[in-house]
Amino acid sequence: MVEVPEVVIERLPLYLRALRQLQEEGLEVVSSQQLGERLQMTPAQIRKDLSYFGRFGKQGRGYNVRQLAQVLRTILGLDREWRVAVVGVGRLGRAIISYPGFAPEGFHIVAAFDVDPSLVGRVLDGVEVRPVEEMDTVLPRQGVHIGIVAVPASHAQEVIDRLVACGVRGILNYAPITPQVPEGVTVRTMDPVLVLQAMTYHLKRRVSPGLRVG
Amino acid sequence: MVEVPEVVIERLPLYLRALRQLQEEGLEVVSSQQLGERLQMTPAQIRKDLSYFGRFGKQGRGYNVRQLAQVLRTILGLDREWRVAVVGVGRLGRAIISYPGFAPEGFHIVAAFDVDPSLVGRVLDGVEVRPVEEMDTVLPRQGVHIGIVAVPASHAQEVIDRLVACGVRGILNYAPITPQVPEGVTVRTMDPVLVLQAMTYHLKRRVSPGLRVG
DNA sequence: CGGTGTGAAGTTCTTCACAGCC
């Protein structure tokens, strides 16, 4: 058995999302064909991806929706709670804190930080904003696993360094930089400008590229 | 000459961002090696990517920073203005409208829509919020190229359908769905939950995957 | 039948390695 390719791991949450949807629609069993239609991908890819982890389907029927969802949650490590801190509570940080999509998936925002004294002390959706100086004490005490960085580009790298120094090993970065982190730390950057800039290449040419989801 | 791979196109904005930074730092010439260090990628990849579009470097020296940036802007179609509409002005939509990173890259938000009557009529960063019913008249009149969707998942697909019907061919979707669009329309979905869910796979295992930027 | 699981084939993407130029 080989190492699971990173692309495969990035598709699992997509499958999970579709399965939850199907479950809400009352479907109990789904084929790779049906799932593929929803997700705009080939059935073969879905089957292959799942086969890295085991045999979850039944020939002639398909996959049990609820059961496969549970399997994926376990594989991804979503069968537990993840404690998240948000650094930077400007408009973006506040939108992140109040976004209702994180909690149902087990991501709990337990701390928020900002340099601005006028923001410090405010309570946003039950989370008190603290001065960034307190990161070093609060992060370890709260057992924070993941940091979300929503500060200006000019300060993002230093915030990331500090998070890493505090033992945070997963970082979701919203600043338009390429973060430098040591081995063992997982960073992902979300930058809408990069996405738009690649999009204009296609718009200019009036041809659409393959659908990229996620 | 072959068709340019989509992955290559998605890296060009990354190069452009790094070049702008280097330019600010006063550097006039950069090698693929140096650029690669910043961006955590191999020099060979950078050279290969650029070679799809022409020969922009000088042997023994490297690339002229300002000139290469200009070339990339032209390739990507950033040497013009792109008119953008935001649909949904809840907390996320408002954060998007007030994000200062779009305008310098030529993306101008010229319209905003929402269903909520209490939001309609408000002016956010110079953009008046209109009722969604007016999309059909306003979008063509304003010549909108790109739509940013920041509505709840339950309404995202219908909003996307409407944008497409109004001639919008590029869509940046923030709702947690897999959008269905006709050929010729480019959609990209940004979903932080999917990103976090893939991240926990690695955190659980305490090994870091390759850096994924963008 | 219908649909999974999977080696093997096919395709795409990345890296190598070196000729060629400054």
Add this chain to the structure above:
DNA sequence: GGCTGTGAAGAACTTCACACCG
């Protein structure tokens, strides 16, 4: 000497196609 541009090699990923099973 240093670095680009690029065919060719190599690695990674996707799709095929079919044995097998409910």
